[in-house]
Amino acid sequence: MIDFKGKSAVITGGASGIGLGIATALANQGCNIAITDINEKKGQAAVKELAKKGVKALFIHHDVTKEADWDTVIATLKKAFPPVDYAFNNAGIILQPAPLTEIKVKDWEWIISVNMWGALFGLRKFTELMEQQDINGHIVTTSSTAAASVTSTWVPYCVTKVAVLRMVEGYQAEANLFGKTKIKYSAIMPAVVYSNIGNSETYRLPEYATSDVPAVEQPNIQPGSPEGDSMGMITTELAVERILKQVSYGHTYIYTHRDLTSALILSETNSLLLNNPPTDQAVFNGAHYAKKAARP
Numbered sequence: 001m002i003d004f005k006g007k008s009a010v011i012t013g014g015a016s017g018i019g020l021g022i023a024t025a026l027a028n029q030g031c032n033i034a035i036t037d038i039n040e041k042k043g044q045a046a047v048k049e050l051a052k053k054g055v056k057a058l059f060i061h062h063d064v065t066k067e068a069d070w071d072t073v074i075a076t077l078k079k080a081f082p083p084v085d086y087a088f089n090n091a092g093i094i095l096q097p098a099p100l101t102e103i104k105v106k107d108w109e110w111i112i113s114v115n116m117w118g119a120l121f122g123l124r125k126f127t128e129l130m131e132q133q134d135i136n137g138h139i140v141t142t143s144s145t146a147a148a149s150v151t152s153t154w155v156p157y158c159v160t161k162v163a164v165l166r167m168v169e170g171y172q173a174e175a176n177l178f179g180k181t182k183i184k185y186s187a188i189m190p191a192v193v194y195s196n197i198g199n200s201e202t203y204r205l206p207e208y209a210t211s212d213v214p215a216v217e218q219p220n221i222q223p224g225s226p227e228g229d230s231m232g233m234i235t236t237e238l239a240v241e242r243i244l245k246q247v248s249y250g251h252t253y254i255y256t257h258r259d260l261t262s263a264l265i266l267s268e269t270n271s272l273l274l275n276n277p278p279t280d281q282a283v284f285n286g287a288h289y290a291k292k293a294a295r296p
């Protein structure tokens with residue numbers, strides 16, 4: 001596994017969950033960290049802890065849906081941070097589960113803005129930055145196992161994450177075809193990992209407000225609880241250990257639950273080739289895959 005000591009990484013949505021887990025694990029190995037996030041308070045608290053590990057730790061306030069914010073992030077990185085070896089394009093949100101007939105246009109706009117536009121801006125801006133810095137950079141964008149097949153009541157999330165996956169594949173395919181860049185592109189496809197994503201409503205941007213959605217922070221489902229196990233949930237630390245190992249190997253597709261994701265991809269491929277109705281992820285037994293997830 002590659003040693004991240006002395007390297008530098010930027011992580012969008014790094015104030016919480018998987019992003020914060022990646023930041024902490026990298027800082028433990030001596031990697032300099034820049035966290036960007038819309039949550040100023042959590043972001044500042046996170047960099048304070050990271051700096052105690054003896055690495056350079058920087059927080060930049062950032063709404064990933066706004067191109068002007070991206071320009072500030074890139075300018076700050078150029079001015080106040082070493083060349084970026086790793087960019088984790090990680091920020092993302094989820095809507096509360098609901099049938100398609102009940103999902104509002106504003107809900108679609110919000111999730112598309114954060115998950116799709118946020119990832120696309122990241123791919124564009126981090127590519128430009130790394131090309132200017134002329135280094136063998138690695139851009140790691142977070143898609144989801146939700147990109148592998150449809151899940152009833154989570155359809156907007158599946159739609160945005162399959163788009164993210166195609167963007168990453170497109171960037172890598174063109175890097176191979178045109179040979180103009182030294183950048184490596186990867187997509188993380190997590191299944192269920194402990195984080196604060198169930199509280200995404202508390203980060204809803206005001207321009208996408210709807211009147212009937214409560215934005216009150218709820219306790220997170222715990223890994224190891226009956227509900228967590230039924231979804232195959234694993235801890236952030238275990239997910240990050242698996243993610244960073246695969247990043248260091250330079251894998252294009254990065255899994256937290258390889259068996260589950262493979263099963264869903266095979267099932268989706270069979271649907272397409274055999275003209276079968278699509279398989280709903282909800283039919284999979286999460287607990288079964290949680291047990292299997294012990295070997296990624």
Ligand SMILES: NC(=O)c1ccc[n+]([C@@H]2O[C@H](COP(=O)([O-])OP(=O)(O)OC[C@H]3O[C@@H](n4cnc5c(N)ncnc54)[C@H](O)[C@@H]3O)[C@@H](O)[C@H]2O)c1
Pocket residue numbers: 012013014015016017018019036037038039062063064065090091092093114142143144145189190191192193194195196197198200203205
């Ligand atoms: N946790 C899971 O089970 C899971 C599964 C598959 C994919 N993912 C993906 O992993 C990534 C990280 O999510 P997480 O689970 O750690 O959730 P999280 O809610 O704990 O962290 C997401 C972070 O993104 C930030 N954010 C939200 N909107 C933003 C915006 N407009 N601009 C900038 N930052 C913003 C939040 O403040 C938060 O710090 C997301 O892309 C998510 O879709 C998570």
